[in-house]
Amino acid sequence: MTLIVKTVTRLTVGLILIFGIYIILHGHLSPGGGFAGGVIVALAFVHLMLAFGEDVAVSKISRNLASHLESIGALMFLGVALLGFLGGSFFLNILIKGSPFKLFSAGTIPLSNIAIGIKVGVGLFAIFLALVILEKSKGAK
Amino acid sequence: MDTAIIIPFFVIIPLGAAFLISLLGRYVRRFSEIAICASSLFLLVLCLYARLLLHQATDKILVYKIGGWVPPFGICMVLDGLSAFMLVTVNVVAFFIALYSLSYMEKYTDKPKFFTLFSLMVCGMNGIIVTGDLFNLFVFLEIASISSYALVAFGTEAEELEASFKYAIMGSIASSFIFLGIAFLYGFTSTLNMADIARVLSSKPNAWIVPFVSVLFLTGFGLKAALVPFHAWLPDAHPSAPASISAMLSGILIKTLGVYALVRIFFNIIGATHNYLSILMFLGALSMLVGVILALSQWDLKRLLAYHSISQIGYVVLGIGLGTPLGIFAGLYHLFNHSIFKSLLFLNSGAVDYAAETRDLKETGGLAKVMPVTGWTSLIASMSIAGIPPFNGFFSKLLIIIACIQKGYLGYALCAVIGSILTLASFMKVQKFVFFGQLKPGFQNIKEVPLAMKLSMICLAAICAIGGLMLLPSLKFFLDDAVNVLVQGTRYAASVLGGTLN
C-alpha cells in the first residue's frame, strides 16, 4: 500500500481499537454492545492487515491465539449464563445492580458484552486470516 | 427445587462440549473423542430421565422460565409429550452416530473441528425441540443449519463444495421465508411467545394474514424438510457429506428442522383447519411417489438412499396430515422408525465406503462374505424400510394405510401401497448388488470395519428389531403423550401459560 495509507493507519488504528472497546464497555448505557463493538475491534486489526500486509497483523495476534481467544470468549459467555444458577434460575442477573446510568451497574450485562466482544472481534479477524491463506496458496501455485 | 431445571441442560451441555473440544482438542490427546462420547451419553441418560419425570408430572407438561422472567415477557422452555418424544429420537441417534464417527473420521483430517461442529448441530436441534418462543426457534434453527452447511463441505473435494453451496443458498432462502413469516406474525399479534400467539390468534378475528403466514411457513419449513416441490438440494447434499453426517442429516436434521417445527406451528399455534391438512396430505403423497420413482434409476448407493429419504418423509407428512389420532400416531411412529433405519442404512454405506473405497452399485458385489456384520445389519434395515414383518417399519406403514382408509381417502392409501412396493423393489436391488452375488476379484482381502463402527450398527439394528414392541400397552404412553399434544391443538396455550402462572 502507498505511503499515505501507511501513515494514516499508523496514526488511527490505536484510536479505532480504543473506540471499539469504549462501545463494548458502555453497552448497557448507549447503543452498541458486544456485537457492534466487537466488529469495530476486528476492523482495527483488519485495517492493519490491509495496509501493512498479513505478517504485521499476525505478529499482533497469531493464528493460534485467535483460535484460543474465540473459544475462551464463548466459554466465558456460557459461564456468565451458568452463574445465574447460583441465584436460582438460568441466566439470572445476580451481581449487584447499582444505580442507573453509572458505568458499574446492571449486574452481569457488561460481562456478557465483554465476552461477546472478544468472541466476535477475534472471530471476524480469524475469518479474514482464513481467506488470506486461500489467496496465498492460490498465488503460490 | 423445581424439577423443570433439567430442561436448559439440553442446550448447555452440547454448547459447552463444542467449545471445550475447540479449545483443548489439539493439546490433550484423544480429548475430542472422550468429550463427545461423554456429552452424548449424558444427554441420552438425561432425556430418558426427563421422559420419566414427565410421566410423573401433573398434566404432563414442564415449563421452565429463563431468568425468572414470567412469559410473555420472558423466554420459556417447554417439555411436553411431543418434545420428550423428539428428544429421545434425536439423542439416541446422535449418540450412536458419535460412537460410529470415532473410527470413521480417521480417514479425514482435523477431528476437533468436526466434533465441534457436530456438537453445535446437536445443540441447535435440542434447542429447537425444547424452546417455547418463536424467535428462539429461529436462532436455534440457524445454528443447526449453518453447522450442517459446514459439515457437508467437510471433505473439501470439488463435488462436496458444489453440493454444500447449493444446500447453503437454498437453506438461506428458506430461513428468509421463515423470518418473514415470524415478522408478519409479530406485527399481527405483538408477542413472540408461542403459547401467547395461540391465545391471541384464537381471540382475534382472522384477517388475510393468517393464511399468508401459513404459506410462508409451509414454504420455509417444507424446504428444510425436503417435501416435493422443494426437494432439489437433498440428492446432492446428503451423498456428498461424510457418512456419519449423511446419517445425521437424513436421520434427524430434516425431521427436527422440518417436520417438528412445521407440526408445532401448524397444530399448536395457528390451529389446523381442513384446507391446510389437505395441502399437507397432498404434498406428502406427492413426495412418496416422486421420491421412490426417482430412486429406481440410481446406481450410486448414497444417492439412492437420499431419494428414499424424500419418499419416507412423505409417509410421515401424510400420516400427520390426516388429523385423526390414529393418523398422527402412525406418522410419529414412522418418524421414529425412519430415524433408526435410515441412519443405519447410511452408516452401512459408510462402512462399505471405508472398506471397499467405492459407492457405485455396479462395482461392488458379494460383500456379505467378507463383511458379515455390515451385511446382516443392512439386511435388517432394508427389511424394515420395505415394510416386512416383524420389523418396525411394517407396523408404522400398516398403521398409516389403515388410518387413510379409516378416514376415507382410498386414493392416498393406494399411493402408500404403491410406494411401499417400489421401495421393496429398490432395496432388493441394493441387497443383490452390494451384498449378495459373486465377490468381485478386487475385494478378496478387505476386512470388516473397526469395533466402534460395528457396535453402533449392531445397536441400531437391535432397536430396529424390537421397535415393534412400542405398540404394547405398557410402552404405548411414549407415543400417546406426543399424539395428545398435537390433537389438543391450540389448547396448548392454556397448559403452558397455566403452568407458569402458578
Next chain:
Amino acid sequence: MILYMLCLMLFCVGLYGVLRKRNLIKIIVGLGIMEYSMNLFFVLLGYRFHGRAPIDAQDQTILNMVDPLPQALVLTSIVIGLGVTALVISIAIRMYEKYGTFDITKIKRLKG
C-alpha cells in the same frame, strides 16, 4: 404502508438475483440483499406514532418510544447473516480453485 411495500420489493429484487444470475458472487450479493431487506422490514414494524429512539437518557422524561424488541431481534439476525455470508464466500473461493470458473452453468458435476 408504502414503506412495507418497498421493503418487500427489495426482497423480490434479492430473490431475482439469487434465481437468475449466473455468477456465484452475484448470487451471494442477491442473498445478502434478501437478508438485509428482511431486517429492515422487521425494524420498521416497530414504529410507533411520534415515537423516538428507545434509549433512556439521564435527565429527560420520555413520552413515547418505538418498540425496542424488533431492534434486539434484528441485531441477532444481522449476526446470522454475517455467519452465512462468511461461510458461503469461503466455499465460493474454494470452488474457484477446484473448478476454475465462477459460472454456475459450468459447475455441474453432480447430476441425476
